[in-house]
Amino acid sequence: MDALVSPLGMVSDCSPSEAQSVDTHGEAKDYFVERDGVRFAGTHLIVDLWGATNLDDPAHIDSVLREAAIETGATILHGHFHHFSPNGGVSGVLVLAESHVSIHTWPERAYAALDIFVCGICNPYKAVPILKKGFEPERVQLAEHKRGLIG
Secondary structure (H helix, E strand, C coil), rough: CCCCCCCCCCCCCCHHHHHHCCCCCCCCCCEEEEEECEECEEEEEEEEECCCCCCCCCHHHHHHHHHHHHHHHHCEEEEEEEECCCCCCCEEEEECCEEEEEEEEHHHHHHEEEEEECCCCCCCCHHHHHHHHHHHCEEEEEEEEEEEECC
């Protein structure tokens, strides 16, 4: 069996620690956030899109997810998307300085499963209108999890 495998381990020009670890006064930044008296690393949204469109086009998916990530306030470091067959699903990820956005699609079921995990002051809920515009789902299910919960 002949298989083409893309090399792993692609590296960005700047790491999150280089890009965002020091504030303008030379002090280390703390990217944990405090909201409603709770301190945590970031917000992780689990997003299910049902009755969605454009789920078999890696270039379209890449474009929508990049727009969504930028809307959250995140910094995109790297993206990779894999198309499983000429008209099949797509799996992909955007690596962010603030964490990641990932997607897995089942075009035959008009379904997409996404994770949007962002740390610090980024707001993952700002990505949802972009996802709705780009994939035109009939129904959206959201679940939120606070990561790195301190108290």
